[in-house]
Amino acid sequence: MSHAVQFDLSEDQSAILGGLEQLIGTLNIEAPKDPVVSAYSQPLDDELTTGGFFEITQSEGFGLLDGALIVEALAKLPVSVEAAASILIAPSFLEDAGRRPVALVSGSAAAPARFLPMAKTLLVDKGDDVLRIDIPEGAVEDVETLFAYPYGRLKNPGALPAVSLGAGRVAELRRRWRMAIAVEAAGLMQSALDTVLEHVKTRQQFGRPIGSFQAVQHRLVMAAEQGQATRWLALRAAWSDSEADAAIAATYAQDATPKFCNDLHQFCGAMGLTLEFPLHHWTYRLRALLGEMGGSSGSALAAADAVWAGKVP
C-alpha cells in the first residue's frame, strides 16, 4: 500500500473543483440576510444534479477522495445541501441514483433526521440490519431545531415499506457515514475559522484589533490546527476507505468540535451569538454532526474495535 504523504490536487481534481466553484459563483450564494435558523439551497441541489456531481464516485477515473473534496467544498457554503450521503454513501446502497436526497438515521426509523424534509430515501442503521425506505410525498413532518440543517421525522414510519439490505451492510454504512461526518466537518470548520479571522482583524477594543491579543491568537492557532487535522484525517479516510481511518477521523472531528466552536464564538463576543452574524451557519451544523453515530465516544469505540479487530470488550 502506498502512503499519501504528499497530497496535491491532481489535474482532474482541480478541474472538478474549479467547475464546482464556477457553478457556485453563478448561483451567487450568500449568507441569508434575514436571520434564519436553517437554509437549504434547492437551486444549488438542482445545479449539482445537472452537473453530475452526485455521481462523481462512479465516473471513470474518480473515486471517494474526489467525492470527499466536493463534499468538503460544499460544506464551506453558508447554506446547506444534501451531498455527503448522496456522494459518499448512496452509490452502493441505492438502486436508482435519482432517489436522492438521502437521509440517514440510527436506531429507529421514527427518529428525526437531517435532510428528511426533502429526502427521497431514508437509510436506517438498525444495528443488525440496514433498512432502505422510499419516502413518498407528504410522509414527513418538519422538526424545528437549532442545527441549521433541515430536519424532519416520518409521520408514520410503520406504514412505509422497508427493504432489508442485510446485516452485512451495517459496517459499510457506518464507515461511510463517519467518513461523511469528518469530511463535512472539515469544510464547516474552515469557513467558520475564516469568518472569525476576518472579525478579529477588524474589530477593535482598547485601541487595537482584538486579533492582536495573544490570548486570542493562541487559541485561534489551536483552532486552525484542529481544522487542519480534521481535514487530513477525513481525506485519509476517503482515500483508504478503511474502518479504522473513518472512525478515527470522526472521533477527532467530533471531539474537537465543541472546543473549536466555543473558541470561535468567544472571539466574536456578543455579536457572534446573534443570527445577524454569519458564524452560526457553520457552527450550528458542526454541532449537529457532533450528535451522530454515537458522537465522539461512539466513534472512538468503533475506532478501537477496528484497530484491535474486535478484541475490545
Add this chain to the structure above:
Amino acid sequence: MSESLDEFRARARAWLQANVPHHAAPMEGPESRDYALAWQKRQYEGGWAGLTWPQAYGGREASVLQQIAWFEEYARANAPSTHNACFVGTNHAGPTLIACGTDEQKSFHLPRIMKGEVIWCQGFSEPNTGSDLASLRTKGVVEGDELVVNGQKIWSSYADIADYQELLLRTDPDSARHHGLSWVICKMDTPGITVRPIKTMAGPAKFAEVFYDNVRIPLSNVVGGLNNGWKTAMSTLGFERGTASLALQISLGQRVEELIAANKDVALAETLMDLRADAAALRAMSYQFAVKSETGPVGSEGSMIRLYFAELAQRVAKASIEIFGIAAPNVLEEHGLGFDYFDAYSETIAGGTAEIQRNIIAERVLGLPRGSR
C-alpha cells in the same frame, strides 16, 4: 426562638413545592415579562424575595447557609431560572441603588423591584464598546435640571420589555476613559427612545439595541453623583460574584446527575464521571467562597468560580448532545438543549469575557505583572 437551618430548609421546600409554576417560562416578549414579574411577586408574598438584601430595604438578610439551602431547594424544585427578566433589577440595579442611591431613589425603586412590579435592563455596552467599557461614547449633556441623551447602546437584555434602564453615559464631554461618566436611571418610555430586539442563536430575541434621540432625563435620576458613574458601576460588580449565581451552579450539578441517570452508553461513563467530579469541585469552591463572603469583602476569586462554571456548562452541553442527539427533549424550550448551549456560550462573554476575567485573575489573584492592553 430562631429557626434552625433544617427548619428553614423544610419550610423552603414546602413553599417551593406548592408555588413553583408548572408551565415553562416563555422565552421572549410581553409573556416573558409577565411570567418573571408574577414569579417575583409570588416569592415576595411568600416572604422569599430579597434573601440577600438588607432588612432596611425590605430584604431578608438571610445567612449564607440559608441562601445555600434556599438555592439547593430552588434547583431541586425546578423553579424558574434566576437568569430571568427580573435579574438586573434584583441583582444589579437594586444593589447599586442600595450602595449609592439617594434616600428618595431607594424608597421609590427598591420596593417596586422587590415586589415584582418593574423590569430593569442594563445599558452599558455600545457597538464599539464591549470589553473596553471605559471607551463608551453615548453622551448626556446637562441642560438646566435635565440630561439630554444621544447615542446608542446594544446587547441590553430585556430592554424591549423593561420599565427602567441603568444607563452609563459620558456626561463630561472633555473627559476620557473612566472619568466623566454618569450612572443614570432611564425610564424606558421616555420620548426619543427606540428599541430594536436582536435575535440570538438560541432563537428568541434576548437582547436589544437601544437608540437615544434627544432623550431628556431629570438630573435627579443620576445615581452616585454626576461624572462619578464609573465608581457607581463598579460598586456592584462584586455583588454578582457572591451568591447571585449559586442557583445556576447548583442547577448545573443537578443537570449532570440527570445526564448520569439518563445515560445508557458505557462509552460515556468516563466523561460523565469527569463531569461529576467537576460539578463537585465547583460546588465546593462556590460554597466556600459564599461562606467567606459573609465575613468580609471577597476578592477576584469569584471570577475563577464563574469561569469554572461557564466552562463546565459548555462541557455538559456537549455531553447532553452525545447522550440525547437531535432527539434531545425540549431543544427549543428554556433549559432545553438549545438554551443550555446558548447560555453556556454567553456565560464566557456576558458581564465581562473570560479573557478579560483571566487578565484580572492573573493580576489580582496570582499577582502577575499587568500585560499590555
